[in-house]
Amino acid sequence: MTTTRSTLRRPLVASLATATLLTAAGCSGADTAATGGKPADAAKLKLSATTAAANGTLDKANWLLEDEPDSLDLDTQGSSAGRVVLTNVCERLYQLQPDMTTKPFLAEKADTPDDKTLVLTVRDGVTFHDGSKLTADDVLWSLKRHADPDMEQADEFGNVKSMKKTGDREITIRFKTPDALFTKALAGDAGIVWNKEQVAAAGKDFGTPGQGDACSGPYELKGWKSGDSITIEAYGKYWGEKPLTRQVVFRWASDSALVNALKTGAADGTYAESPNTASALRTSKGLDQHYGPSTASLVLIPTARGGLKDPRIRRALSLAIDRTGIAKSGYGGLVQPWATPVGSGAWGYEKPEFEVAQKKLAAAAPATPTADDLAEAKELVKEAGAPTDPIVIGTDSSQGRTVVANAVRSALQRIGLKGQIKTVPTAQFEEFYSDPAARADIDVLVGDWYISKADPMGFYDNGLSDSSNNWVGFKDATYDKKVRQALSTLDDAKRAQLAIDVQKRFVDAGVWISVAQVPTALVVSDKLTGPPASQAYLYYPWAAELGLKKG
């Protein structure tokens, strides 16, 4: 219902395939830092949501993406490369803040006269980049476009009964049942407000190179030269604060080309989607790195086949995995051993409570297994009656996943079980997620996941009895009931309590086994500062705050 994942993966897939190709040579310029520099200490990685505020304005920034955006119409084709650009150009009804909280934004005010009604007051004095006024009609039209079953965000509107204009600047949304995540979705792509006329005029070509942007944000789209670059420029009549950086030129490159461009100063910065990119640049002169909370995580997803069908074996595996080792040798220390399947960026409210709860669960997912952990794991295996068939671990050949797969195999060995790695081409890997037939001969998938909303409840519906992502066939009526209850609890404190309960049940049952959380990595010239370091960079106008350190 609320998880979105493939968007981050698409560029990653392509780049990792070529990374393997290039690093096979063994002497890539990009890799000298990765192999020469010391890996970061995963346990001490400091995550901060923001960077120090900038003091000076900047005429032009050269920014790198890991891939060319698929489209700049996030309704038809949402990719993170497109979002990194468009978040500076388009605005949403709510806005995700760098600390991962949300607040009303283009909706100036939001009221909930009752639990099943949301009344949005559209902000006055906002103009689109073509100079026309943003109206309630545009808002309603945009919401209806997002809700269209063919569009990416349609699932966010599953609980919506009606959306109507109920005043000059007022939209009323009614729900079938109270929906705690809806306003969070409005801070994501489901809340973008388009200029109806401009979108209609562009027709099928909307979002492709050569088209306008139809938005109201601090920057306007100046040009997209297909295969070359995208340029955005500060919008003169912006209703809010004036951006510090006047122009941003986006280009894209993968792996070593991206690393080299940053190393030589050809580019000013990037949000590195793969921890290995950041790792390769750790010791580079002239660059700063900032790590921030994100919802992303590395996980093991067991299937209902073979030994891992038994929850005791899954718990035993979780106890025996060397998460610190994986972080160090697979990801340059830039991921952190973690006990829940969503990263700390999901804590958009009641952060201290979630933090305590995560730490409590760490006993079942140790960073480095102790002798006691292993003894307990062996006991669990004995209890379950050790399966004799090898446990098949599905992976592709990317560096990180290969390390995880091997770590799983040695963890299995440590508790007296046999593991066998099955590697498929990267192009085929994604099918494991969608096609039960594709994963028919694997017992566990080396996976990764992130959610687009800063709420753990955006994830735990994956454990529902009827969820297509619940591969082990976990069935627990109490779990299902509590998830549904949490999803319709509007009060943050109460929902947090339910979420923590649900999270414990999910982890205890080992529906998925979490390995590490993957922080966001911002790599930027050491002369610049200002943008957020958290996952909010996908939904927050980060370029507007990018500027010179010294005024």
Next chain:
Amino acid sequence: MLARISRRLAGLLATLFAASFVIFAAVYAAPGDPAVFLAGGRDKLTPERLAQVRSQYHLDEPLVVQYGRWLWDCVHFDLGRSFKYSDQVADLVTARFPTTLQLVAYATVLFAVLGVGAGILAAVKRSTWVDSAVVGGTTLAASVPSFVAAIALVSLFGVQLGWFPVSGSGEGFGGTLHHLTLPALSLALGALAIISRVTRQAMADAAASDHVEAARASGVPERDIIRRHVLRNALGPIITMCGLVMAGMLAGTVVVETAFGISGIGSLLVGAINTHDFPVAQAVLLLMVTGYIVVTTLVDVVHPLLDPRVKEARS
């Protein structure tokens, strides 16, 4: 001449038709399901949604029907819309093709000038240390795969010395030249050995012919002999080989484009294959095959113009 050209043209079309079917079938048979990429996020990967996507993009029809549909559109100059980018395939290809073409042209100039030069040098100084140095040096250069050359060049001249940019294709003539020097050099290195070897051998053959002996006997200066008689007679095989190597390069820029972060046809193709973007992969492959066929046909047509003996033999 006209009849010959039209025969060639007919052959070219027949080859293209055959190639197009092979390409279509090969892309179709590649592992992985495009519907997975088309459906969107992982949470949307329900069987119903996938079936709906398959029918929307005609992926559920038999291969031959899909091929017919595609060919029909192609003939009407419609390459379709990319699955990945919502853009027209034709626009995507047109935006990237010039970069690849510039890269290949630059590499061709490099390997032609350096390769032919080295070959001439080796032929003239035959059986001396210069000859051995040229043969040895070019063999070494050819044994380095282009991606290794790319990585070595970029880390030395790009990152360490900072003489050349490490990514992008540059703007304006000077900028493009500056940006494409290293990529073109990595592409050209492998061809050096072949071209210099062919040049050396062709010149040796030409030098051994009777009229050269006769010219030498009548006291024509050696410099003139090499220029007018030897090199001129050797041009046929040299140009043919340069054409073939260049045509091969059109399909071989992928790795170098990736290493240097250049958005050309090669990187477009890799992306398209990784995401099962059928329309783009098919169009790019077809373009590459067409490029190859056109260049080799051109070489074939030009060859007799350069060397009257070929013309006589054929007519």
